[in-house]
Amino acid sequence: MDIPALLTSAGMNIGISVGMFSLYSILRKQPLNVNVYFGQRIATGRTRSDNICFERFTPSASWIKKAWDASEEDIFACGGIDAVVFLRIVVFSIRIFAIATILCTFLVLPLNYFGQGMVRLEDATAMDLLTIGNVREGSRWLWAHCFTLYVVSACACTLLYFEFKNVARMRLDQVNRFPTRPSNFTVLVRGVPWSPVESYNESVGKFFSNYYQSSYISHQVVYRFGAVQQLMEDAEMVYNVMTTVPVKQCCEPNANPDRCGLCGARSNSFKVVGHEHKCTGQKVDDGLREKECEAALVFFKSRYDALVVSHTIQSADPMLWVTQLAPEPRDVFWQNLCVPYNLLWIRKISVFIASIVFSVLFLLPTTFVQGLMKIQRLQAAFPFLRRVRDRSVINLITGYLPSLVLTVFLTIVPPLMMLFSTLEGAVSRSTRKRSACAKILIFMFWNVYFSNILSGSWIERMGKLTVTSPKDLATLLAELIPRQASFFMTYVMTSGWSGLSFELLQPVPLVGNWLFKCVLMRDDDFVRPITFSYHTEVTRVLLFGLLGFTFCILAPLILPFLLVYFFFAFLVYRNQIMNVYYVKYQTDGSYWPLAHNATIFSLILTQVVAGILFGMKKSSSASTSTIPLIIGTALFNVFCKNRFLPLFRNRAAQVLIEMDRDDQRSGKLDEIVEKLPSAYNQVELCAEMMEEKEEPPPEKPKKGSDESLKDLEIVKPDSPSGESLEDVEIVKPGSPSESGEQSPQVEIEPDSNIVSIK
Template identity: 50%
Template sequence: MLVFRLWVHCLVLYIISGVACILLYLEFRHIARLRLLHLKRATPNPGQFTVLVRGIPKTKKESCSSAVDDFFTKYHASSYLFHQIVYKTGKVQKIMTGAKKACRKLKNFTDTTVDQSCKAITYRCCLCGASSNSFQLLPTDEVVPSKGKVDLDDSSLNIDNEECAAAFVFFKTRYGALVASDVLQTSNPTKWVTDLAPEPNDVYWSNIWLPYKQLWIRRIATLLGSVVFMLLFLAPVTFINGLSQLDQLQKRLPFLNGILKQPHHLVQLITGYLPSVILQIFLYTVAPIMMLFSTLEGPISHSERKRSACCKVLYFLIWNVFFVNVVSGTVLKQLDFFSSPKDIPVQLAKVIPGQASFFITYVLTSGWASLSSELMQLFGLIYNFIRKYVLRMKEDTEFVPSFPYHTEVPKVLLFGLLGFTCSVLAPLILPFLLVYFFLGYVVYRNQLLNVYRTRYDTGGLYWPIIHNTVIFSLVLTQIICLGVFGLKVSPVAAGFTIPLIIFTLLFNQYCRTRLLPLFSTFPAQHKLWNNSRPGAELYCHLLTGELL
C-alpha cells in the first residue's frame, strides 16, 4: 500500500512538472511575440536612435566632445548624426540653480495683486494643539530696500560644467544605433562602452556621470552588502520561527516555561498568527534597503535599478522566508541541517510538512492582507494625511506613482514557490494560494489600469526573472520529492524522479537558447523594418532634444 501511494505521488509530480513546462513555454513564446510586436509597432522615440557612450578616454589635447565626434565620424560615418556630452553639475551650480528658481517664484509673487489689509490667522496646530499665527504681510513702505542687487545671471558667477566621460550619440537610423551598441568599439573593453540609451523618462541621471571603471567595484560591494544583510536577517527570522515552536524553544531556553502555562488561545495566537505578522513587519525594511543597494550599483535607468532590486528582494525572500523557515526555529538545528549537504533533500522532506501551518498563515498575512492594503493604498493615504494636515503642505495633484515591481513581483513568485514545493507534501495550502492568485489578478489589473501610471516601458524584461524562478521552483520540488522517496525507501520511485530533473533542466536550456536572446537584444530584422517607415529619420531630428 505504501509503495502504491509513493507511485501516485510520483505520477502527480510528473503531471505537475509536465503541465508547468508546457504552460511556461507557451507563455514564454507569447510574451516573446508581444515583445517583437511592440518593437515592430512602437512609435519612434529618441531612445531608439540613441546610444549612451561611457568610458570616453580623456586627453589634455582635446575635449571629450571633440573625441566623440572624431571617433564616430571615423568608424560610424554612414549612420552617425551628432552627439551631446553629459556634464557633471557641481554643488555651487546646484545652489545657483535653486536660487534662480526661488527668484522666479518671488518675481511671480510680486507681480500678483495681494490684499495689503490681510490679518494674521490663528488656528490650532495638529501636533500639540497650541495656537499658531500665520505670517503677516508687511506693508510695502516698511520693506527695507537692499543696498545692492546680485544678478544671478552675471557671467562672473557662471561656472563651467565639468565634462563627464559619457555622451549621448544620435544616429540616423535605428539599425545604426543597434549596431553601434552591440559592437565592441576598441580592444580595451573598458573604453568607448556603448549601450542603447533608455527612454527619456527612464534615464537615471544621477548615475550617468559615474566612471565606467568604477562600476565593477560598486557591483562587488553591493553584492557583499546584500549577502551580509541576508545573513544578519537570520537572527530575527530564527527568533520568529522559534515562536511557532515554543515546545522546542522551551528545551533550549528554560526561562520560557511561563509562556506555555498561559491560556490555550493565547498560546495559539503566539505560535500561529504572531510569527508571520512580526516577519511581515521586518520584511517592510527589505525593499528600501535593496533599492539603495541597486542604486549604488550605478544603473543608467530607473527600470534597470528597479529590476536589480527585484532580483535582490526575490533572493532575499527565497532564502529567509523559505529556506530559513523550513528548518527548525533554533540556530542549533539550522547548523545541523546545513552540516550534511547530502541529506538536504531528506531533511527538506521531513520539515516542510511541519511548516505548512506557518506558510498558510504567511499567505494570509502577506498575501490576502497585502492585497487589501494595495487596493486601499493605505500608505498613500497616511502619507497624504500627514503631508496635508500635519505638515500643512500643499497637495501635489500631479504626482502619480508607478507600479512597485520590486516589491510585488518577488512576493508573487515566492507564493508560486510555496505552491510548487507544498503541492505534493502539504497540499492544504493550495486553496489559499488559489484564492490569492485569483484576487491578485483582479486587484493588480485594476491598479495597473486605473491607479498607477506607466512612466516607461520595460518591454517585458521581467519575464526572464519569472521564468528562472519557476524553473528553480520546479527543480526544488523534484529534489524534495526525491528526498521523500528516499525517506520512504523506494529506490525505483526515486530513480524515476532523476530523469524528470534532467528533463526540466534541458527544457530550461532550450528556452534560454531559443527565446531568451530576444529579451537581451533587439532583432535587426525588426529594426530594419522600422527604418523603412516614412518619417523615421525626421522623427529622430525632431525629438533629439527630448532626451537632453
C-alpha cells in the same frame, strides 16, 4: 503548529481582509480621496462612460466587476507591457495551482491522511498527518505522489512555453507600436578617455565623426548631476537678462541666430549653449568642461546604425568607448551616468558582499520568528516562558504572530535592495528596479524559505542540527520541508491576504492626504501619481509560487490558501493598475525571464526533494522515476532560453531595417532625427525629476489629455443622488470629448458629499 493556532491565524487574517476590502469600497467613493485611489486616471485624463450609481457610504463590489471585465488592451493602455506581463504571471499561477489543487486535494491529501506512518510518533501533530511524512515506508501509495508530480510538472512547462512565446511576441510588437522612440536612434557611450588637450565633448564628436561619418548626427555630453542646478540657474539668469534687452540689440543684422540659440526661435536654446560652447567664450567653456562626465549620448540617422554601434567594441581596450542602446529619456538615471565605468566592478563586488552580510544578519529575525512558533518547546529550556499558559494566547503567539513579525521585518528589504541596485551603477530606472527585483527574489528564497526551514528545525532539535555534506542538506530539506507547511500557510494569509487588503487601501497615502488637507488645510495635492512596485510584487508572487510547487505533494493543504491569494491578487492588481499606478518608464516585459527562471528553479527543487523523500520512504522505483523528470525540466529550460531569451537581450535587425526603409520612403525619418537632440535634454529632465513632476510619457497611446489634478474643473451639482468616483468623467474645462461633443464635468457640492455628473 496545531490546527487551533492555524484557525486563529486564518480568522484574524480573514477579518482584516474583509474589513479592509469593505472600507476601501467606501473610501474610494469619497471626493477627498480621489487623488489616492484614482491618481493614474487623473494623471492621464482618461474618462469613463458608465454612470451606475451607488450609495457612497455603503460597501459595494463594483470595483471587482470592473477589474474582472477589463480586457488585456485596457490593462496595456493603463500600465503598458510590464503590467500585462505581471498579470500574465498571476494568471499562470492561477492556472497551474488550480490544476495542482484539484489533483492534490482529491488524490494526494487523502492518501497522506490515511497513511498511518506517524502512529508511533509522540510529537506528531494533526497538521503532520496531512503531509507525506504520514505515508508508510515502502507504500505503493507513493506512486500517486509521483504521478501527481509528473502531471504538475508537465502542465507547468506547457504553460510556461506558451506564456514565454506570448510575452516575446508582445516585446517584438513594442517596436512597431512605438516606432518614434528616441532610444531606437540613440547610443549611450561610457568610458570616454580623458585628454589633457580636449574636453569630453570634443573627444566624442571627433571620434564618432571620424569612424561613423555617414551615420553620426550629433551627441550630448552628460554633466555631473550636482551641476545641473547651476546650469538651470544660469539659464534663468540669461533669460531674465535677454527679456529686458530690446530685440534690436540682441538680433543685429550681421548676427547669426544659430550661433547662440538665444536670439533664434528654438525652444531648447540653453541646451545648445550648454553643449556646443559657442556663445559665451572661453571662461564659460572651461567651467562647463570641469563639469563634464566621461559619458555621452550619441545620435544616429537610423535604428540599424544605432543597433550596430551599441553591439560593437569600439576600441582595443574594452574599458574605453563602451556602448549600449540608450534608455528612454524619462528612464535615464542621470546620477549613475557620471560614475566612472572602470569603477563599476568595485561597486558590484561591494554590493555583493553587503548583500551577503545583510542576509546573514537577517537570520536573527528568522530565528526569532521560528522561536515564536516553537514556544512550547522553548518553555522546556527556558523556565520564564512557562508563565504563558493561556491556550488562546499560545494560539495567537504560535499562529498569527510569527508571520506578522516576519512581514514587518521584510518591509526593510525592498528599499535596501533598491539602494544596492543604485550603488551598482544602473543607468536606467527600469534596470535599477529589475535589478532590485532579482536581489529581493534571491533574498526571499533564502531568508523566507530555506532559513525558516533550517532555523525552525534547529530550534525544534535544540541545536542538534548538523550538516556535513550537500547530501545531508538535501536529505534534511526533504525531511523538514513538510513540517514547516503550517508556518507558510500562516505566512500566505498574513503577507498575501492581508497584504492585498493593505495594497488596495493604500493606508500611507490615505492618512497623509487627510492630514494634508484636513489638518493643515492645504489646497494643493499631497498625493502624486506613483509607479507600480514591480520589485516587491513580482517577488511576492514568485515566492508563493515556490511554496506552491514544493508543498503540492508534500503538504497539499497549503494549495487552497495560495489559490485564494492568486485569485484576489488578479482582481486587486488589475484595479490598481487601471486606477492608481502611473507608468513613467517600461522594461518591455523584462520581468518574465526572471519569473521563468524562478519557476524552473521551483520545479527542479520540488522534483529533487520528492525524489529524496521517495528514497527515504524506501520506494526506490518512485525515486528513480524522478530523475528523467529533472533532466526533462532542465532541457526544457535550455530550449526556452535558446528560443526566446535572445529576443529579450537584443533587437531584431530585420525589423529595424524595414522600419527605417518605411520611414525613409514616407519622409518621416528626417523628422524623427531632427527631434532627437531635444529629447534627451538633461537640464529639463533633471529639473522635472527634482521638482517631482509626474507627467505621462509621450509614447503612451492612450485616450485623453495629459492634465494634472489642479487643471480639472469642479462645479456645483444638480443631481441629488451619489455617484461612485469610478464612474465620473474628469476633463479639463472646455476640452472636447472623443466624439467631438463637450464632455460632462465633475460636480461636487461643498456642503454635502454628493458627487454627480453634469
